[in-house]
Amino acid sequence: MIDAAGLVADFGIDRDEGFVLDVSLDIGPGRTVALLGPNGAGKSTVVAAIAGLIAIDRGSIALDGTMLDARRPDVFVASEERGVGVMFQDHLLFAHMSVADNIAFGLRSRGMSADEADSVASEWCDRLDLSGMENRSVRDLSGGQAQRVALARALATNPSILLLDEPLAALDVTTKAKARRVLGEHLDAFSGPKLLITHDPGEAFLLADEVHVIEGGKITQVGSAEEITRSPRTEYAADLAGTNLLRGEVADGVVVVGTHVMHVADSPTDGPTLLTIHPRAVSLHRQRPEGSPRNAWKTTVSHIETMADRCRVSVDAPIPLTSEVTTESVSALGIEVGSSIWVSVKATEIDVQRS
Amino acid sequence: MNATILGWVALMLAGTMAVSGCSDASETDSREVVVSAAASLSDVFRDMEVSFERVHPEFDVLLNIGGSAALREQILEGAPADVFASASVATMDEVVAGGDAERTAEVFVENHMVIAVPAGNPGAVIGLEDFARTDLFVGLCAESVPCGAFARQVLASADVDPSVDSNEPNVRSLLLKIGLGEIDAGIVYVTDVISASGLVDSITVPINHDVTAEYPIALLASAPNPAGGEAFIRFVTSAEGAAILEDHGFELP
Amino acid sequence: MTDAKRRTSVRRTPVALFVLAGLGVALFLLPIVGLIGRTPWSDLPSLLTSDIVVDAIRLSLVVSLGATAMSALFGLPLAYVLARAEFKGRTLVRSLVLLPLVLPPVVGGAALLFAIGRRGVIGEPLYSLTGLVLPFSTWGVLVAVTFVSMPFLVITVEGALRNMDQRYEHAASSLGAGAWTVLRRVTLPMIWPSVIAGFALTWARALGEFGATITFAGNLQGRTQTLPLAVFVALETDRDTAIAVSLIMVVISMTVLVLLRDRWWRPT
Numbered sequence: 001m002i003d004a005a006g007l008v009a010d011f012g013i014d015r016d017e018g019f020v021l022d023v024s025l026d027i028g029p030g031r032t033v034a035l036l037g038p039n040g041a042g043k044s045t046v047v048a049a050i051a052g053l054i055a056i057d058r059g060s061i062a063l064d065g066t067m068l069d070a071r072r073p074d075v076f077v078a079s080e081e082r083g084v085g086v087m088f089q090d091h092l093l094f095a096h097m098s099v100a101d102n103i104a105f106g107l108r109s110r111g112m113s114a115d116e117a118d119s120v121a122s123e124w125c126d127r128l129d130l131s132g133m134e135n136r137s138v139r140d141l142s143g144g145q146a147q148r149v150a151l152a153r154a155l156a157t158n159p160s161i162l163l164l165d166e167p168l169a170a171l172d173v174t175t176k177a178k179a180r181r182v183l184g185e186h187l188d189a190f191s192g193p194k195l196l197i198t199h200d201p202g203e204a205f206l207l208a209d210e211v212h213v214i215e216g217g218k219i220t221q222v223g224s225a226e227e228i229t230r231s232p233r234t235e236y237a238a239d240l241a242g243t244n245l246l247r248g249e250v251a252d253g254v255v256v257v258g259t260h261v262m263h264v265a266d267s268p269t270d271g272p273t274l275l276t277i278h279p280r281a282v283s284l285h286r287q288r289p290e291g292s293p294r295n296a297w298k299t300t301v302s303h304i305e306t307m308a309d310r311c312r313v314s315v316d317a318p319i320p321l322t323s324e325v326t327t328e329s330v331s332a333l334g335i336e337v338g339s340s341i342w343v344s345v346k347a348t349e350i351d352v353q354r355s
Numbered sequence: 356m357n358a359t360i361l362g363w364v365a366l367m368l369a370g371t372m373a374v375s376g377c378s379d380a381s382e383t384d385s386r387e388v389v390v391s392a393a394a395s396l397s398d399v400f401r402d403m404e405v406s407f408e409r410v411h412p413e414f415d416v417l418l419n420i421g422g423s424a425a426l427r428e429q430i431l432e433g434a435p436a437d438v439f440a441s442a443s444v445a446t447m448d449e450v451v452a453g454g455d456a457e458r459t460a461e462v463f464v465e466n467h468m469v470i471a472v473p474a475g476n477p478g479a480v481i482g483l484e485d486f487a488r489t490d491l492f493v494g495l496c497a498e499s500v501p502c503g504a505f506a507r508q509v510l511a512s513a514d515v516d517p518s519v520d521s522n523e524p525n526v527r528s529l530l531l532k533i534g535l536g537e538i539d540a541g542i543v544y545v546t547d548v549i550s551a552s553g554l555v556d557s558i559t560v561p562i563n564h565d566v567t568a569e570y571p572i573a574l575l576a577s578a579p580n581p582a583g584g585e586a587f588i589r590f591v592t593s594a595e596g597a598a599i600l601e602d603h604g605f606e607l608p
Numbered sequence: 609m610t611d612a613k614r615r616t617s618v619r620r621t622p623v624a625l626f627v628l629a630g631l632g633v634a635l636f637l638l639p640i641v642g643l644i645g646r647t648p649w650s651d652l653p654s655l656l657t658s659d660i661v662v663d664a665i666r667l668s669l670v671v672s673l674g675a676t677a678m679s680a681l682f683g684l685p686l687a688y689v690l691a692r693a694e695f696k697g698r699t700l701v702r703s704l705v706l707l708p709l710v711l712p713p714v715v716g717g718a719a720l721l722f723a724i725g726r727r728g729v730i731g732e733p734l735y736s737l738t739g740l741v742l743p744f745s746t747w748g749v750l751v752a753v754t755f756v757s758m759p760f761l762v763i764t765v766e767g768a769l770r771n772m773d774q775r776y777e778h779a780a781s782s783l784g785a786g787a788w789t790v791l792r793r794v795t796l797p798m799i800w801p802s803v804i805a806g807f808a809l810t811w812a813r814a815l816g817e818f819g820a821t822i823t824f825a826g827n828l829q830g831r832t833q834t835l836p837l838a839v840f841v842a843l844e845t846d847r848d849t850a851i852a853v854s855l856i857m858v859v860i861s862m863t864v865l866v867l868l869r870d871r872w873w874r875p876t
């Protein structure tokens with residue numbers, strides 16, 4: 001009997017066509033783990049297994065000390081008994097029901113009276129900026145509204161674990177930022193373990209405490225955002241996961257990150273903002289670079305990671321940044337940990353988003 | 356293929372089929388003899404067909420079996436047939452009145468009615484009075500069919516008000532259900548009982564209640580093959596035809 | 609549609625297809641034209657209120673609605689099991705259920721007679737144990753009619769269940785809904801248009817059933833003579849009644865199909 005709060009899962013699933021999934025996930029109460037990986041990596045299968053929609057072939061899944069699915073001895077708790085809250089990709093709102101009925105669905109399925117469930121649903125509508133929309137058909141909702149209803153529906157049953165399958169994938173770019181912030185707030189408020197499935201590194205790094213990279217059914221790396229960016233273990237992690245993410249504040253047309261000023265091409269209106277810089281957009285120079293790019297500064301190399309023909313060179317001050325260059329460049333520059341180095345980033349290479 | 360060409364091809368195909376249909380008819384007209392015959396004549400006319408074609412190899416008989424009234428409708432609506440053999444004089448009279456018979460029809464054979472019960476007589480039927488019993492499953496031909504009309508005449512003559520459970524559309528389906536044991540008693544033709552011997556038993560209808568069913572036969576006015584039709588009628592009314600009729604239980608007029 | 613759009617879309621269909629399609633429509637239109645041409649319009653009211661016709665209408669309505677209800681009672685669970693449950697021989701079972709669709713109705717009626725007639729394989733022991741006789745009774749008509757029309761409901765609903773996105777059912781389960789709740793509050797509402805279409809088709813088929821009825825249940829006014837049987841019998845002696853009743857049946861069927869519009873073959 002596993003006697004621990006949160007999710008303790010270590011299981012394997014053999015799907016058709018020889019695809020084998022083997023994962024191990026321990027998520028303590030209040031912690032958010034992101035499962036980050038390309039399509040087909042098995043992410044949705046993990047959600048389905050924890051939610052009880054498919055059975056595992058090996059291992060076990062336990063939640064707050066209760067065994068949900070195990071082979072020896074054979075235990076399988078039906079999905080409706082597990083107390084999981086799932087937010088599905090595509091939301092999967094019941095089109096023939098109103099907003100309130102959707103949110104109240106889980107409660108009414110568990111025996112709550114219609115009146116009581118309706119009032120709980122109403123409260124959730126208020127909490128998620130859906131006031132007055134209780135009786136609207138879900139067919140008439142915008143993308144952002146639908147997403148919030150899906151979130152409310154999952155949270156309303158007071159689940160023991162929250163599973164989010166690509167919660168922001170169905171949204172367009174302008175709605176995504178706000179939705180991500182709202183999601184972040186509610187995730188913070190949720191005291192149980194949280195598992196976030198995504199293929200978007202920004203989402204993973206911003207919302208999760210810990211990121212697990214999954215490829216081909218196996219977890220290839222576990223760590224914080226900085227750790228993965230600094231030392232990606234696989235091609236995929238390097239290509240997609242290893243991205244520089246910086247939080248800053250827009251003021252007078254520039255972005256201030258910590259105490260450092262970054263010049264960007266399109267600055268949004270004043271306020272908190274998110275900068276994304278691909279490691280390959282970070283250039284390294286022995287001397288002050290010519291043409292004086294607006295973002296250039298001198299700093300010290302803090303870490304070098306060599307991978308095949310590429311190198312990841314990281315600096316810590318004044319802002320943490322990782323650059324990806326060829327191994328030859330590193331030799332040509334003659335740098336090592338502790339060396340002095342000039343770093344530059346073109347303003348046009350900085351992606352700015354409202355945070 | 357160009358869409359317009361396809362359209363013309365389709366039209367031509369349809370036209371060719373229509374034309375060829377006409378030409379085919381004129382060639383086979385002289386060989387085929389279409390005989391529309393009442394259902395109760397189906398067995399005997401099949402034998403008749405075989406014998407006739409042996410004597411007249413130049414002809415090919417096509418038997419069109421059906422209820423007398425249904426056949427009458429077909430003829431009145433202009434269906435091409437050469438000969439009409441009806442189980443009811445009334446039906447034939449209607450055809451004659453419609454001008455569709457070549458000349459006055461002649462009655463070529465007679466039939467009588469009989470009570471039919473499943474082999475073994477499970478309903479313990481003795482006579483016509485049993486048809487009033489409500490515990491029995493009683494079947495008659497529908498009144499609009501000659502067999503049904505005659506059956507009701509028989510029962511009326513014996514002053515019996517039958518408790519009918521089904522009015523079968525033709526005598527064959529009535530016979531089938533009696534043979535299966537689903538119907539305990541029915542009134543059919545004598546010839547039917549002979550053809551279904553082994554499956555049904557029969558109980559004679561008292562002579563004073565019995566009805567004679569007369570079968571008229573006629574050449575039709577719009578016969579596509581009048582020569583063939585005439586030959587068939589001559590054969591049916593010949594000595595050889597009479598022998599076949601008597602073999603099946605029919606009586607000569 | 610604007611006139612310009614109209615002309616464009618019509619122009620794109622090849623002429624040849626229109627010709628062939630037109631011939632196809634003619635095939636369906638001709639019998640109705642023939643029927644309307646022969647209808648004795650002035651006598652229609654008296655023909656339709658004669659007791660043969662009234663009995664047949666009453667019987668047909670009772671039996672067709674009853675058959676639809678029976679089809680729902682047994683057919684809906686059957687459709688669900690065929691669509692969702694995994695078991696060996698599922699293809700065989702489905703073929704069996706669809707058999708009445710391809711079998712000539714008379715053959716179906718004869719088979720019913722052999723099986724549950726008074727001397728039938730199952731009918732005989734049933735009769736000696738309970739005294740229950742199905743042929744020549746209204747219940748017999750109900751059985752024969754359900755036999756031929758239930759496959760329509762099964763095939764329509766099974767199709768809808770297969771086509772629907774089952775992830776909605778998963779979502780419902782994860783929210784705490786047990787199997788019956790999922791069925792009642794999610795699955796059924798999602799396939800409801802197809803269920804309705806299935807009911808309509810089943811009822812229409814039930815109304816028109818002839819071969820199995822006359823073979824198995826017999827033909828008796830008031831007890832087993834439904835509308836199609838009444839037409840058949842009337843055709844022999846009372847053509848006007850036959851035409852009048854046929855017209856009624858065509859009107860009813862056309863109404864049902866027009867009301868259904870496209871719904872019965874479109875996925876939910």
